[in-house]
Amino acid sequence: MLKTRYNQLSNNYSQLQSSYETLSVNHSQLQDEVKNLKDRTEVVVKSCPHGWTRSGCSCYFKSEEKKNWYESRADCQQRGADLVVINNKEEKEFVTELSKDGEFWIGLRYEWRQSGYKWEWVDGSPLTETFWAAGLTHYDGYYATCCNQQGKWTQGYHSDNKKWICEKKMI
CATH class of the missing domain: 1.20.5 (Single alpha-helices involved in coiled-coils or other helix-helix interfaces)
Structure with missing residues (x-):
């Protein structure tokens, strides 16, 4: 035992x-x-390069000059980035805070696709969540800006001169 x-x-x-x-x-x-x-x-x-602000896994550049939408996007691309693509509510709140002193171009455009006009991000992803200001109509050639005084998206014609926000993913 x-x-x-x-x-x-x-x-x-x-x-x-x-x-x-x-x-x-x-x-x-x-x-x-x-x-x-x-x-x-x-x-x-x-x-994150000098002059950029980090949030999450991205760096953001806020311009101080004004250009049209295409020139703004070209400036972002020269910086190794693109106009900001807002993927969620947290990023929307961050970009809203970043743009509190005016309306800035973001990477959202209203363009013709095979099935009609649609809002689409510059990275090719579809618009899934919206934060539009009330009463906006959508027309060909319009591009989104962020944000009005209530933190809502507005829109402008591509030739309007505005400041812009670039986004560079870090992962």
């Missing part, structure tokens, strides 16, 4: 030792993952 108990305890000890070794390996792998994530985060933080 003592021998049986000894064998059980010995077996339990072996299982505990094996579990400890597995946990130790997992712990080491998790520490490596945490270090890699910290390194990547530091790269993102350091990657």
Whole structure:
């Protein structure tokens, strides 16, 4: 009976030792993952150029001069970016705050597609969430701006001169 108990305890000890070794390996792998994530985060933080503002995984440039929509987009592209594409409510709130001193061109345009006119982002993604000011009608050749005094999108004709916001994804 003592021998049986000894064998059980010995077996339990072996299982505990094996579990400890597995946990130790997992712990080491998790520490490596945490270090890699910290390194990547530091790269993102350091990657925003001078004069740009970081939010989430993107850097944003707010112009101080005014140009038409096409010139604004070309300026963003020369900076390795494009006009801002607003993907969610948090980004909309950030861009609204960034544009609190006027209306800025964003990367949204009303263009002809095979099935008719549609609002589309410059990255080709469809407009899924809207923050339009009330009472706007949509016409060919219109482009979106952000934001009016209530934080809603407005629109202008592509030849209007406005400031603009560029976005550069960091991941």
